[in-house]
Amino acid sequence: QSALTQPASVSGSPGQSITVSCTGSSTDFGGSDSVSWYQQHPGKAPKLIFSHVGGRPSGLSDRFSGYKSGNTASLTISGLQPEDEADYYCCSYTTTNTVVFGGGTKLTVL
């Protein structure tokens, strides 16, 4: 199964907003709530930052928000901070109850 398509890299300056897209086929998205997003710093395990079920985990900044329409999901990070520099992955359960990740997007905070 092919990965969901994400841009390889995005960048932004502190205080700006950026958006990461995540595109797949109709079978890649099992439902309106199928997409979640993960942040991974170098050498660390990934961390859930947004889910369409219940939004963001408790204690996490509201600077992370998600949106999905059709076969495209997106993650927006507002008010960029240096510590946001990391890799970001989208994830979705499919119509056959498998799971697929995006290829990952490297965020650089300039």
Next chain:
Amino acid sequence: QAQLVQSGPEVKKPGASVKVSCKASGYTFDNYDFMWVRQAPGQGLEWMGWISPNTADTKSAQDFQGRVTMTTDTATNTAYMELRNLRSGDTAVYYCVRGWRLKWFDPWGQGTLVTVSS
């Protein structure tokens, strides 16, 4: 607070098997699923499969079918992933992660580095 602690690094020869454990604490074990994900050096996340401790249902990615076995032990709140017939391309960090109805996955274990080398 939910936490997953994985077993330590492994070095295996091609053709061997590896079994990674993932001990859960801080929540009701069989109320959530487990997912296994791996990450080869410098690469992205690759889904391997999931298991429900409550029903023992499993589903694995096509690339691993026939080579991977996922199990859980509700007596010790531990999940296991065994990968057989290892090859050099299986060198990666293997993660377990708690899942809720496949809709979100959190927390992640710290990862287990498996190195396959002759």
